[in-house]
């Protein structure tokens with residue numbers, strides 16, 4: 386883990402989506418704590434049973450935990466009400482690290498989506514970002530100059546066959562980032578999406594063929610796949626004042642994957658050592 390640079394000293398926020406130590410948001414919360422932030426941790430009520438938020442709360446200096454379903458406007462308003470009370474006023478940052486593909490999880494192919502599940506996937510994975518920001522504004526819980534961050538994947542722009550409905554969800558998420566970014570800019574509030582490498586987490590593991598996506602990206606990206614800890618270090622810069630003029634962007638944190646076409650490692654994986662040494 387990186388040393389503290391006090392990047393978030395004095396800042397307060399809400400961090401969603403930490404379920405267990407593999408979660409991207411878990412690493413992010415640890416990094417935000419290291420950098421001096423105080424925050425409320427939140428997750429869906431069902432995570433009380435499956436998650437380990439209490440451990441993270443303790444490890445981050447006794448962070449308050451508020452359970453809220455990110456598809457419920459009432460629960461989100463309650464979350465932001467409780468967060469501003471607990472942290473003493475409007476928040477400097479909000480992290481959305483939430484995703485769930487119902488059809489993907491249940492192995493239902495894209496050509497035959499169950500629309501009820503599809504809607505739920507879009508609601509949980511994308512519309513919930515809109516709901517979170519709306520609820521924060523409704524409760525006057527976002528400070529001027531604040532930062533909102535959401536987690537995305539390159540499947541928003543390109544087809545990764547097994548990513549299926551989640552590609553649509555991430556495309557919507559990234560569009561909401563732009564649409565809200567325009568409106569939030571009037572108050573100096575910025576909002577960005579971080580497009581992260583395949584990462585071994587509970588949500589990642591729910592995608593069939595995840596290991597192939599992970600190995601493919603590892604072979605193509607010049608720096609290899611970015612892990613949770615490096616993602617967290619990048620994210621804290623986006624919550625800090627150093628990035629105050631960056632907004633409405635999808636920012637790739639993927640070891641260079643998004644700029645690549647074919648790599649030697651990929652060719653060698655398919656055809657063996659046909660290239661005769663490394664002349665890259």
Ligand SMILES: NC(=O)c1ccc[n+]([C@@H]2O[C@H](COP(=O)([O-])OP(=O)(O)OC[C@H]3O[C@@H](n4cnc5c(N)ncnc54)[C@H](O)[C@@H]3O)[C@@H](O)[C@H]2O)c1
Nearest residue numbers: 402404408409429455483484536537583584586587588589
């Ligand atoms: N793992 C990857 O390969 C990868 C790659 C790029 C982006 N992402 C994105 O990163 C984010 C975090 O995922 P992760 O990989 O850390 O997995 P994760 O399973 O640890 O986190 C997903 C979180 O979403 C929460 N959640 C689900 N439904 C919810 C609801 N209704 N209300 C509130 N919370 C709810 C879960 O409880 C969980 O904590 C997601 O947006 C995911 O799509 C993941």
